[in-house]
Amino acid sequence: MENIPAVRIRGLRKQYGTVAAVDGIDLDIPRGETFALLGPNGAGKSTTIEILEGYRLRSAGEVDVLGVDPAHGGLDWKARIGIVLQSGTESGAMTVREQLAHFAGLYPHPRDVDEVIAAVGLEAKERTRIAKLSGGQRRRLDVALGIIGRPELLFLDEPTTGFDPEARREFWALIRSLKREGTTILLTTHYLDEAEQLGDRAGIIIGGRLVDVGRVHELGGAEARVPIVRWRDADGSPREARTEHPARLVASVARDLGGEPVDLEVIRPSLEDIYLDLVRAAGAETRETEEAHA
Numbered sequence: 001m002e003n004i005p006a007v008r009i010r011g012l013r014k015q016y017g018t019v020a021a022v023d024g025i026d027l028d029i030p031r032g033e034t035f036a037l038l039g040p041n042g043a044g045k046s047t048t049i050e051i052l053e054g055y056r057l058r059s060a061g062e063v064d065v066l067g068v069d070p071a072h073g074g075l076d077w078k079a080r081i082g083i084v085l086q087s088g089t090e091s092g093a094m095t096v097r098e099q100l101a102h103f104a105g106l107y108p109h110p111r112d113v114d115e116v117i118a119a120v121g122l123e124a125k126e127r128t129r130i131a132k133l134s135g136g137q138r139r140r141l142d143v144a145l146g147i148i149g150r151p152e153l154l155f156l157d158e159p160t161t162g163f164d165p166e167a168r169r170e171f172w173a174l175i176r177s178l179k180r181e182g183t184t185i186l187l188t189t190h191y192l193d194e195a196e197q198l199g200d201r202a203g204i205i206i207g208g209r210l211v212d213v214g215r216v217h218e219l220g221g222a223e224a225r226v227p228i229v230r231w232r233d234a235d236g237s238p239r240e241a242r243t244e245h246p247a248r249l250v251a252s253v254a255r256d257l258g259g260e261p262v263d264l265e266v267i268r269p270s271l272e273d274i275y276l277d278l279v280r281a282a283g284a285e286t287r288e289t290e291e292a293h294a
C-alpha cells in the first residue's frame, strides 16, 4: 500500500468539443510529495486537477487517487482529500469560526478549529461574517476549509492569489508543516518562487501536455541552467555567452579589453527564465506544426 502513489494518471484526456484541454498526460505523485503543476493560462491545469478531485469526468485514460477512481469516489474517499478551488465558493452570513466548525463536523478526524484559524492567521477575524472578509482573507478561509478535515491529499489550485507578501510567506510555512505531517500536496501556481519554495517536483503543462517533469531544481535540464555572461565589446556592441566557468570568461574578457568590461553581468537562469524559455519553445513548436498542417 505504501508504495502505491497517491496519484496515478495514465493517458488522461479531456475534450471540450474540438478543444483537447488535456491531451494525454501520464504522471505519478508518490505519497508525501508536494508536486507543483505549472503552465500558462488555459494550459489544462485546473481541468486536470478537477478530474482528480472528481469534479469533472475525463474523456479517456486511467486515473487513480488514493487507490480510487475519482469518477466513482464515495464519501469515505472524499473525506480523505482536501480541496482548495481556484475561486472560493464560501460566502454568506456565517462567521469564519461557524463555517469551520460546521465543516469540521462533516469529517471523521477533523483538525481543531482554533488550530486551523491560527494556522491561516484569521484569529482577528474569527467572528467576522464571511461576506465581510477581504479577498485575501477569504482565500485564507478557503485554505482553512481545505485542511480542516485533515486530508491525506490536498489539492491547492492557485492558493495564494490575492495574498499579500507576508500572508504568502505564512501560507508557505503552513504548507511546510502539512508536508512534515506527511500530507501529499498537488499545487497549481503562477508564482514560480512558490513552486521553488514548496515543490519537491514540478511539471510544466502546455496545451494539455506535460512538456517537462522533474525535481524543481532540475527542470529544463542542465543545459538550461548554464550561467550567462553579458558585457559590451570595446566598440560598445552587446555580447553574450553561456559558460560553466563564468569567472574564467570574465577574466579573459577583462584581459582582452584591458580593463573593466562595460555593463558586465553574470546571470544564473532562474526557474522563471527556464519556464519562460520552455513556454516559448512549446509555442514555437505548436506554430510550426499548425503551419505544416495549414
Ligand SMILES: Nc1ncnc2c1ncn2[C@@H]1O[C@H](COP(=O)(O)OP(=O)(O)OP(=O)(O)O)[C@@H](O)[C@H]1O
Residues within 6 Å of the ligand: 016, 019, 021, 039, 040, 041, 042, 043, 044, 045, 046, 047, 048
Ligand atoms: N467547461 C469548459 N467548457 C469548454 N472549455 C473549457 C471548459 N473549461 C475549460 N475549458 C478550456 O480548456 C482549456 C484548459 O482550461 P483550464 O481551466 O484547465 O486551464 P488552466 O491551465 O487551469 O488555466 P488558468 O491558469 O487560466 O487557470 C482552456 O482552453 C479552456 O478554455
